[in-house]
Amino acid sequence: MSSSISRRTVLRGGLGGLAALAAAPVLASCSGSSSGGDDPSAAASAAASVLPSYIPYQGVQPDITGEGGIPNVFFAYPADPQPATTEKPGDGSPISASMGTFAPIPPTADRNPYWAELNERVGSELQLSITPGADYPQRFATAVAGDNLGDIFNVDDSLSQLPQFLEAKCQDLTEFLAGDAIADYPFLANLPTDSWRGTVYNGRLYGLPVQRGITGSQIIFTRDDLFEARGVDPSFGSLDEFLQLCRDMTDTQANVWALTEVPFVVLQAMLGIQNEWMVDASGSFTHALEVPEQKDALEFGRKLVEEGLVHPDGVGGANADAKAWFSQGSAAVIEDTYTAVAGFFARNTIGDAYRLGLQVAPGPDGEPAPMWQGMPNNSFTSLAQADPDRIRMLLKVLDWLAAPFGTEEHLFRSYGIEGVTFELDGTEPVLNQDGLAYTANGAFPVEYLVDAPKETYFPGMPDVAQAVYDHQAVAVPASSLTASWGLYSESQGRVGGQLSTMLNDARNGILLGREPVDSWDDTVASWRSGGGDDIRAEYEEAYAAQQ
Amino acid sequence: MPARVLKGIALTVICALVIIPFVGILSTSVASREQVNAAGGFVLLPSSVTLDAYRSIFAGGVVSQAMLVSIGITLVGTAVSLVASTMLAYALSRHGSFGQKPMLMLVLLTLLFSPGMIPNYLVVKEFGLLDSYWALILPTALSGFNVIVLRAFFMGVPAELTDSARIDGAGHLTIFTRIMLPLSKAVLAVIGLFYAVGYWNAFFNALLYMNDSSKWPLQLVLRTYVVNNAELGASDLGATVDVVPPQASVQMAILVVTIVPILIVYPFLQKHFAKGVLTGAVKG
Numbered sequence: 001m002s003s004s005i006s007r008r009t010v011l012r013g014g015l016g017g018l019a020a021l022a023a024a025p026v027l028a029s030c031s032g033s034s035s036g037g038d039d040p041s042a043a044a045s046a047a048a049s050v051l052p053s054y055i056p057y058q059g060v061q062p063d064i065t066g067e068g069g070i071p072n073v074f075f076a077y078p079a080d081p082q083p084a085t086t087e088k089p090g091d092g093s094p095i096s097a098s099m100g101t102f103a104p105i106p107p108t109a110d111r112n113p114y115w116a117e118l119n120e121r122v123g124s125e126l127q128l129s130i131t132p133g134a135d136y137p138q139r140f141a142t143a144v145a146g147d148n149l150g151d152i153f154n155v156d157d158s159l160s161q162l163p164q165f166l167e168a169k170c171q172d173l174t175e176f177l178a179g180d181a182i183a184d185y186p187f188l189a190n191l192p193t194d195s196w197r198g199t200v201y202n203g204r205l206y207g208l209p210v211q212r213g214i215t216g217s218q219i220i221f222t223r224d225d226l227f228e229a230r231g232v233d234p235s236f237g238s239l240d241e242f243l244q245l246c247r248d249m250t251d252t253q254a255n256v257w258a259l260t261e262v263p264f265v266v267l268q269a270m271l272g273i274q275n276e277w278m279v280d281a282s283g284s285f286t287h288a289l290e291v292p293e294q295k296d297a298l299e300f301g302r303k304l305v306e307e308g309l310v311h312p313d314g315v316g317g318a319n320a321d322a323k324a325w326f327s328q329g330s331a332a333v334i335e336d337t338y339t340a341v342a343g344f345f346a347r348n349t350i351g352d353a354y355r356l357g358l359q360v361a362p363g364p365d366g367e368p369a370p371m372w373q374g375m376p377n378n379s380f381t382s383l384a385q386a387d388p389d390r391i392r393m394l395l396k397v398l399d400w401l402a403a404p405f406g407t408e409e410h411l412f413r414s415y416g417i418e419g420v421t422f423e424l425d426g427t428e429p430v431l432n433q434d435g436l437a438y439t440a441n442g443a444f445p446v447e448y449l450v451d452a453p454k455e456t457y458f459p460g461m462p463d464v465a466q467a468v469y470d471h472q473a474v475a476v477p478a479s480s481l482t483a484s485w486g487l488y489s490e491s492q493g494r495v496g497g498q499l500s501t502m503l504n505d506a507r508n509g510i511l512l513g514r515e516p517v518d519s520w521d522d523t524v525a526s527w528r529s530g531g532g533d534d535i536r537a538e539y540e541e542a543y544a545a546q547q
Numbered sequence: 548m549p550a551r552v553l554k555g556i557a558l559t560v561i562c563a564l565v566i567i568p569f570v571g572i573l574s575t576s577v578a579s580r581e582q583v584n585a586a587g588g589f590v591l592l593p594s595s596v597t598l599d600a601y602r603s604i605f606a607g608g609v610v611s612q613a614m615l616v617s618i619g620i621t622l623v624g625t626a627v628s629l630v631a632s633t634m635l636a637y638a639l640s641r642h643g644s645f646g647q648k649p650m651l652m653l654v655l656l657t658l659l660f661s662p663g664m665i666p667n668y669l670v671v672k673e674f675g676l677l678d679s680y681w682a683l684i685l686p687t688a689l690s691g692f693n694v695i696v697l698r699a700f701f702m703g704v705p706a707e708l709t710d711s712a713r714i715d716g717a718g719h720l721t722i723f724t725r726i727m728l729p730l731s732k733a734v735l736a737v738i739g740l741f742y743a744v745g746y747w748n749a750f751f752n753a754l755l756y757m758n759d760s761s762k763w764p765l766q767l768v769l770r771t772y773v774v775n776n777a778e779l780g781a782s783d784l785g786a787t788v789d790v791v792p793p794q795a796s797v798q799m800a801i802l803v804v805t806i807v808p809i810l811i812v813y814p815f816l817q818k819h820f821a822k823g824v825l826t827g828a829v830k831g
Contacts, residue, residue: 098758105771107609108761129758132771135751142668142755148677321588324795328584347793349581437606 050174050205051196052182055189059084060406062455063465069192069214069373069479070472072455075462078406079427084187085409089396090124096150098129098143099381100136101445106438114416114438118446121412122397130445144169151394154448155207155382160493166206170382171391174205184392185399190453194376197486203545207380208398208450214476215338215454216374218265222357225350226256226332234332234357237366239270239300246309249332256330260322261314262301262511263335266361269369271297276372276482283544285483285536289503289527295520301511315511323347337374338468342458356464358471363478371479381449398450405455414441428459487546489538495531503527567591576600576799583793600796601804609760609768610804616680617747617765618808624684624746629739631689633731636697637723657691664755671756682756683764687745693738700734701727736819740812747809769801 059082062072109115109125119125129150131139140156143149144165159165175181182189188208195209222234232249236242246258271293278286288294304310311331313321326334327347341356348354363369383394403409411429415422421435421442436442456472458464484492506523509515524532571591575583578590579597604610638644639651662670667686676682704727712722728735750766757763 096758101771103771104604105609105760105763105768107612108759110761111608111612127758128760130760131754132767135754135770138664138751139754142665145665146668146672148672324584324588347580347584349584433602433606436603437609 050178050200050203051193052177052189052191052205053180054191054193055183055186057084057186057190057404060404062406064469066456066469066472068477069194070469070476071213071215071453072405073465073469074405074455074457075465077411077427077429077457077459081406081408081411083409084403084407085400088121088123089393089400090122091393092124094125094127095122095152095394095397096127096129097152097449098131098139098150099154099445099448100131100133100139101443101448102133103443103445104437105130105132106443106445112438112444114421114435114444117417118413121409122400124397126446128445149384151384151386151390152381152398152449153384154210154379157379158493158497161490162493163201163488166201166382167204169385170206171385172204172206173208173383173391173395176388176391176395177205185395187399187402187404187452188395188450190404191402192376192453194481194485198375198377199380200486201488207382209376209380210378210448210451211376211453212339212374212378213376213454214373214472214479217371217475217479218263218335218337218374219371219471219475220263220266220359220361221326221334221336221340221344222359223326223329223332224355224357225353226329227357228355235359237362239267242270243300243303243309246304246333247307250307250309252308256332257309257311257314257325258331258333259304259310259314260325260331260334262304262310263333264297264301264507265372266335266369267297267300268294269372270361270363271300272364272370273297274370275480277484277539279483279543283540283547285539285543287532287536290524295517298507298510298520299517302513302517305511306513315508338456338472339454341464341468345458345461345464358467360471360474368474368478371475373476373479373481376481376485378451379448401446402450402452404452405457410452413446415439425460430459483543484539487539487542489535489542491531491534491538496535499527499531499535502530572799572802576796576803578793578796580793580796583795588795597792599792600800603792603797604769604772604800604804610765612761613763613765613768614804614808616762620680620683620764621743621746623680624688625739625743627684628688628690628693628742628746629735632694632697632738632742633728633735634723635689636694637701637719637727639694640698640701641719654691654694657689658695668755677756678759678762679756680762683749683752684746686752687749690742690745693741697731697734697738700731704730733819736816740816743812744809765805769805772801773798 060078063075064073066072106112106115109119115126127150136154137156137158140149140153140159143153144159147169149169155162155166155170177185177188191209191211192213195211195213196205199205199207199209224234227234227245227249230249232245234245236245249258250256268288273288273291273293276288278288280286305315311322311325314325314331322331322334323336323340323343324347325331327344327349344356345354361369361371381398383391386394400409401413403413415429415431416435416439418424418429421439422429422431424430431439431442438444440446456465456468458468489496503523506515506520510517510520571589574593575586575588575590577596577598577600578586578593579595579599582590582593582595635650635654639647639654641647671677671682671686674685676685708726708730709722712726717725748766750764750770753762753764753767757767760768
């Protein structure tokens with residue numbers, strides 16, 4: 001497996017990165033630098049009074065300390081991880097929990113030595129009800145109706161009337177976790193404030209974040225080995241340069257296209273469009289699809305498709321196929337998230353010749369574009385109402401399950417038992433086939449109850465970790481989070497899915513040349529009358545209540 | 548002669564159209580990552596064979612256990628369904644039996660309306676069937692369609708046969724077991740197959756009713772591989788593993804594991820199949 005990675009464009013983008021910090025857009029999404037929990041505006045808001053204090057865990061020192069929302073970087077797994085706890089968090093009583101999973105189902109505790117050992121270390125039997133992620137909403141709805149959710153459950157946030165459900169059925173955790181009360185749970189206190197904002201409903205704290213930080217942000221990856229073979233520079237300083245490199249990398253006779261799909265998120269950022277919902281000084285919300293530049297993005301995307309620079313199945317295609325095209329060299333450019341990096345290398349079949357580039361996209365002024373931050377959380381977890389002692393015990397267990405990278409608890413939780421589920425290669429834990437089926441870094445979905453902050457770590461590939469950090473160091477300061485984060489809209493839960501489908505269909509129609517770009521005006525009008533204006537009004541109301 | 552040649556060519560082409568996808572599924576399931584990548588995801592003729600995809604899905608024993616569960620559910624469920632359906636159909640086929648018309652209306656009603664997901668769940672919960680294998684059998688034990696087909700078949704049996712049995716002193720149970728069932732082998736084979744395929748393919752009821760994943764049937768376990776579309780070791784987990792087969796191979800291996808057992812049953816029932824369905828259908 002190759003760990004070759006191109007940093008040239010990361011450094012090039014870095015020259016202008018600091019200057020971009022000074023640029024203040026008229027319409028601003030939420031600050032991208034609040035993830036560390038030290039955002040003064042968050043502290044000033046009413047919601048901040050229920051947010052837990054952010055107390056970073058100091059027990060393990062990373063190779064590079066991430067700041068401003070950038071994850072810590074570890075070039076290797078710390079040698080000889082030490083226990084960070086002294087006692088078992090459980091009280092011996094069984095703990096039932098339910099969650100979805102995006103991996104195959106793991107063997108149950110009676111035939112899974114990892115699960116059995118996890119029960120032993122937790123001090124309580126973890127009875128997990130696991131559901132395929134795609135089916136979890138149905139499973140969750142029936143369990144809500146049957147009052148059969150268990151002690152701890154990952155919440156499906158598309159549930160209608162979610163705040164009412166949380167208030168009626170879930171434990172209000174404010175008194176246990178708000179402010180400095182979180183200090184009783186040091187690993188939960190290590191979770192960033194932005195993530196906790198996603199668990200506040202009705203002004204109270206109803207859950208624990210399954211946090212992802214900025215790792216879900218979309219960026220441009222390039223196959224630099226393919227670029228080199230054609231003598232093309234993979235970096236680009238403007239939309240025109242991007243268009244030209246796409247032309248240079250396309251050879252339809254050889255079944256090679258520049259792009260797997262239209263990189264629409266990055267295109268919008270390159271045109272200066274901020275992340276999804278924006279809020280101005282008066283508290284008015286505007287959606288990215290409404291700004292004039294949106295039609296420029298559509299026009300540019302349409303041109304990419306029209307010139308045949310995008311894989312023929314790439315408009316409206318499945319993301320899994322896009323990764324395959326990128327891996328097999330049918331396309332040299334892909335828009336994907338930081339979390340995809342490990343997968344790109346896992347799919348590499350050409351050995352050391354494989355080289356991956358992370359490109360910093362330029363904005364309209366040539367400075368780094370306002371990268372659209374991924375959602376800070378994958379989801380969140382709530383607790384069934386119970387007496388305070390049981391809630392404290394459950395929080396202790398969840399705290400243990402959030403033990404940070406580099407602790408003995410984390411090593412066990414992620415990789416299991418040495419000699420059974422993993423072997424050490426130097427200090428790097430390497431899962432074996434059983435480990436893949438048994439453990440949390442394989443198929444065991446305990447990370448969907450609560451998770452430690454995601455660190456930048458690629459076993460055996462320190463240069464990849466460095467390159468990801470270098471990209472983030474430039475892109476994250478210019479990035480933005482949607483202004484709707486931490487706000488609730490009933491209409492979004494009710495009609496958001498339909499509106500999203502309608503917008504995608506209209507966008508694909510334009511990209512494929514079936515509809516003119518000007519038809520977008522009608523789409524926006526339909527979106528507004530179909531619920532977009534209601535969503536906006538509800539966000540504005542929720543935003544005003546927090547000020 | 549040319550006509551025979553043309554017929555031969557046409558049949559060969561049609562057979563190839565049917566067989567090639569199956570060959571592709573089998574080939575992709577045993578292909579290496581290099582071949583899958585080179586072929587764009589669908590390998591027709593693998594240059595080398597690896598069983599990594601099968602090893603991957605059978606690792607940990609989850610799939611083997613689920614296969615046993617599925618076989619058990621299919622066998623027991625089919626038996627329960629056949630017994631219940633034939634008895635109900637027989638009762639509904641006898642004019643003047645107690646409550647025949649209202650019962651028939653109820654059966655027909657199930658063809659038009661079905662209870663929603665949550666009412667079903669609540670019923671299963673109230674009966675205390677959550678996490679019980681019976682939750683995978685009883686809610687779907689009777690299919691209105693199959694009962695109607697069986698009833699039509701029973702109604703087509705000449706009345707002289709049952710009348711003469713009755714003169715000889717036979718009751719309904721004797722007529723049902725000694726006359727009706729032996730005459731119904733074809734339709735029973737077909738209806739049995741319908742039920743068996745239904746039980747074999749069902750996954751959603753297990754999704755809702757089974758918290759304990761060790762009791763999951765094969766289809767639900769395999770769904771976690773296919774629907775989630777996650778390539779283990781290639782996710783954001785940053786884990787290093789020794790062997791990770793490509794997702795396309797894993798998915799095709801799953802198709803093989805899913806299809807083969809039920810495919811084996813078809814040839815044995817084929818001779819009854821057309822006869823059974825037609826008999827029930829046209830004489831209703």
